[in-house]
Amino acid sequence: MVDIGIGTAFLAALLGYAVDFLGIIFLMVVIMIMGKIMHRETKKKKSDAIDLGSINVPEGTDPKKAAVIFAALAEEERWGHVQVNARTNKKGNPMNKVVAAIAAAIAEEEEG
């Protein structure tokens, strides 16, 4: 198709625009489905997860420090390194003990 007439050019242009639109629409649908699945997974995870705020932090732990540690643990949980949901880490220690241990270590370092 080197030299083409006006009619053929019009058809090719129309077809090209339609293919472009259809391609993008299909892609849009695929992304929407992916988004829905991911959103459902996130929601499910959220409902399964315990409310971090409900964990009893051992007395004497600075609440701000505990919040930072919980945030870090939540991130670790996202990558599968700890299991906040089960209230224990992979070694089976309760999470509040882990938090207390980290807080104590930080306090010790600060004092030192």
Place this chain on the structure above:
Amino acid sequence: MDVLGTLSKLVVESGFGQLFAAGGWKYLVMIGISCVLLYLGIGKKFEPLLMIGIAFGCLLANLPGSEMFHQPLWDAYIAGDQGITFTTIIHDGGLLDIFYIGVKAGLYPSLIFLGVGAMTDFGPMIANPKCMLMGAAAQLGVFVAFFGAVALGFTGPQAASIGIIGGADGPTAIFLTTKLAPELLGPIAIAAYSYMALIPLIQPPIMKLLTTEKMRQVKMEQARPVSKTEKILFPIIVSAFVILLLPSTAPLVGCLMLGNLFRECGVADRLSDTAQNALMNIVTIFLATSVGATMGADRFLTVQTIKIIILGLVAFAISTMGGLIVGDIMYFVSKGKINPLIGSAGVSAVPMAARVSQDVGRKSNPNNYLLMHAMGPNVSGVIGSAIAAGFLLSVFGG
């Protein structure tokens, strides 16, 4: 020894001698054009990273006697002359001929796309996939300009290469033109990059024409956050889907998405950094100078060039209109929740077109921040123009 004869021979054979010989005026005009392009790149900052290279490549190729670029060699290669291969060109060609092999092989545009992918955050598009419709609609100029070019007497492959200027995507335009109409590469590259630089001047009047003040004032809701998993899955899904749909887009879409995967996977930061900085800069130098070198006087100083420049402008304007019209439709369908100004960003030209949407939106409502919303149609325009190029390549490339 005939001193006078030797001196006379030296003068005649020198570049100066050739400049003032019959037909030498064309070289002078091209040197003038390269100086204008250098001024636009350096003085006016029109896409300087590319414009300077293109202008200097043009200057080098049009200095008589420099032997940096040999158009007849490439004409023979394109014509399929036996014995003319890349090896012959490396052996017999000049420095810019060697650089140009990367253009001809489709290497540089693909590597540029690798860098573009590594630099692009597709998050806004994943968060609001409906905005992809504007990216598709903004390819209207590609096909209108294609039709116009056929009407003006260009061949099908030439018209397809001219039309893709409307995609506002330099590497895609170069990739397609190299495959379909390499003889037009110089003017098409110049038109594509010049109009991309002129987007802040071309688009605002059209945006104001196709939207009302009330539409421009719409503040859009913040998009949902996009998870890391979605961002990692996105390039894999898009590559598989688009390449299966149009296999000819594989080099462009494959590299674009590989670059994006480097960026999003979180474990290949070094590769992402190299793709978006060092590699991108090196390839830009090679690409720009070799494209500039194709602007030989005989090829560039023709009526065709003027037609291409005009058709390119038409393509840009109509693509902007296409995106805005779908933006208007989405404004009505969403009952005023979508600001139609983000539609104009569907013409690719990342992120310049999105910035223009933001600027025009803020003029109507100083508290409006449309940039992230406009990035959705903007990056979907890149995919849209790659699909358009793939379609044109599959129709005219065979």
